[in-house]
Amino acid sequence: AQSVTQPDIHITVSEGASLELRCNYSYGATPYLFWYVQSPGQGLQLLLKYFSGDTLVQGIKGFEAEFKRSQSSFNLRKPSVHWSDAAEYFCAVGASASGGSYIPTFGRGTSLIVHP
């Protein structure tokens, strides 16, 4: 069974500072990898995804993530954080299963706090 680990429950950064949110996954092959953001009182929104190809993927709002197979990681980064980035961030993996089904698994989330 696949699993996702987000080791940091909270991350605090100053506005303008760089950001890296960690995500490690466990799966027998290369899964589909995603980062979602949930702003306060909002639904989840896809930031970026990785299926194959270039291991550095660009997303919305200036975010990027790098897939590292050797480390089973898919860390999210942003060079300069804005106060509006304060939100909950979820890493997720998905895998196709028998019969055409699809199994998504979410990490527990990392809460980003941005100080002015």
Next chain:
Amino acid sequence: SAVISQKPSRDICQRGTSLTIQCQVDSQVTMMFWYRQQPRQSLTLIATANQGSEATYESGFVIDKFPISRPNLTFSTLTVSNMSPEDSSIYLCSVLGTSSYEQYFGPGTRLTVT
């Protein structure tokens, strides 16, 4: 992409009663998911609902407690039955993109059971 609406957006219910949450999608989708999200916690998958077949429930969730309907490719309902305060949570509807495996989420239904 897909735009998803949920009704109601929030409700306060008495223990022992049932609440049906509706999920409407603006396009036809095959796979729909129902999640529960406790405050400041991750998403817990309740079940996967595909049109034309019975819903598939995850460990710890049973059909008698969380019956799901999926009458067509744009609509689904989740009922929370015989509610207790432990059922207080945000319930999220989600669909799988038709051309990729990314998920789209509804705004959620905030349920409080007193």
